[in-house]
Amino acid sequence: MKARVTVTLKTGILDPQGKAIEGALRSLGVNGVASVRQGKVFDIEIEGSDKAAAEALLKQAADRLLANTVIENYKVEVVA
Amino acid sequence: MKAVVVVFPGINRERDMARTLKIVSGHEPAMVWHADTQLPAGTDLVVIPGGFSYGDYLRCGAIAARSPIMDAVRAFAAKGGLTLGVCNGFQILCEAGLLPGVLMRNAQLRFICRDVYLKVERSDTPFTRGYNAGQVIRVPVAHGEGNYIADAETIARLEGEGRVIFRYASPDGMIDPNWNHNGAINAIAGIVSERGNVLGMMPHPENHVEASVGRTDGRGLFAGLVDQLGKAA
Numbered sequence: 001m002k003a004r005v006t007v008t009l010k011t012g013i014l015d016p017q018g019k020a021i022e023g024a025l026r027s028l029g030v031n032g033v034a035s036v037r038q039g040k041v042f043d044i045e046i047e048g049s050d051k052a053a054a055e056a057l058l059k060q061a062a063d064r065l066l067a068n069t070v071i072e073n074y075k076v077e078v079v080a
Numbered sequence: 081m082k083a084v085v086v087v088f089p090g091i092n093r094e095r096d097m098a099r100t101l102k103i104v105s106g107h108e109p110a111m112v113w114h115a116d117t118q119l120p121a122g123t124d125l126v127v128i129p130g131g132f133s134y135g136d137y138l139r140c141g142a143i144a145a146r147s148p149i150m151d152a153v154r155a156f157a158a159k160g161g162l163t164l165g166v167c168n169g170f171q172i173l174c175e176a177g178l179l180p181g182v183l184m185r186n187a188q189l190r191f192i193c194r195d196v197y198l199k200v201e202r203s204d205t206p207f208t209r210g211y212n213a214g215q216v217i218r219v220p221v222a223h224g225e226g227n228y229i230a231d232a233e234t235i236a237r238l239e240g241e242g243r244v245i246f247r248y249a250s251p252d253g254m255i256d257p258n259w260n261h262n263g264a265i266n267a268i269a270g271i272v273s274e275r276g277n278v279l280g281m282m283p284h285p286e287n288h289v290e291a292s293v294g295r296t297d298g299r300g301l302f303a304g305l306v307d308q309l310g311k312a313a
Binding site: 013014016017020030065066069070071 | 176
């Protein structure tokens with residue numbers, strides 16, 4: 001099964017990298033961008049075909065390593 | 081003093097740290113590899129040095145914090161063992177949950193490598209007994225992710241419990257945004273755990289202990305630890 005974990009910064013956490021990207025887009029003339037927040041995407045292949053078990057496993061992976069829940073939120077999806 | 085320096089792949093300041101521990105205490109520290117599961121018997125100080133463990137992949141310190149040796153470090157700290165993390169070591173202690181908060185990318189997005197001034201907030205800790213409260217010391221920093229942050233409640237607790245030990249300051253000890261090099265909240269450069277036995281700090285006191293290097297401001301931290309452990313023994 002293919003799965004995806006998306007990690008994003010929590011609201012209110014300063015994101016200097018996102019700010020820099022935002023500035024670069026502006027200087028490229030890509031207008032209309034109000035703000036940018038940078039995050040991470042993990043594409044993961046899961047053994048087996050039990051969707052509920054896969055979600056539980058991904059949640060464990062995110063809690064224990066992929067995300068630092070002090071500053072980050074995450075979303076878990078089993079894609080197919 | 082029976083010190084241990086923990087070595088992870090990608091760490092590069094372990095020899096500076098070992099040299100300093102040897103110079104100040106007279107004893108060679110044990111170098112313990114990340115894949116080990118035990119600290120040597122009788123260990124009384126664990127030091128996690130600076131560097132770029134695992135190339136800073138995922139998040140600084142994230143992968144090192146989950147290495148086998150960290151369970152032993154966690155157990156050592158839980159028993160009150162003195163634990164010091166410098167630079168990447170501070171990041172690792174935060175990721176390991178031994179200290180609260182997180183070190184984010186520097187506010188100016190630049191890697192900072194220069195001497196900074198630190199205000200020593202307290203002298204009544206095992207790590208700062210070699211200094212006076214309010215004293216200003218000059219030590220180097222070298223980091224890209226030293227911008228300390230935690231949620232408002234945690235910051236209030238750290239401040240309320242006097243757990244902020246070092247702050248970035250001006251040469252005369254003023255807390256001023258112009259001297260807060262990485263944008264850390266409340267100019268925090270170093271904090272201790274609830275019990276006060278775990279210190280994490282971004283600057284490198286181990287690099288200022290020899291007169292031949294120009295300054296010895298960092299010596300007080302290590303001399304204080306030697307004194308503390310000598311009394312405990």
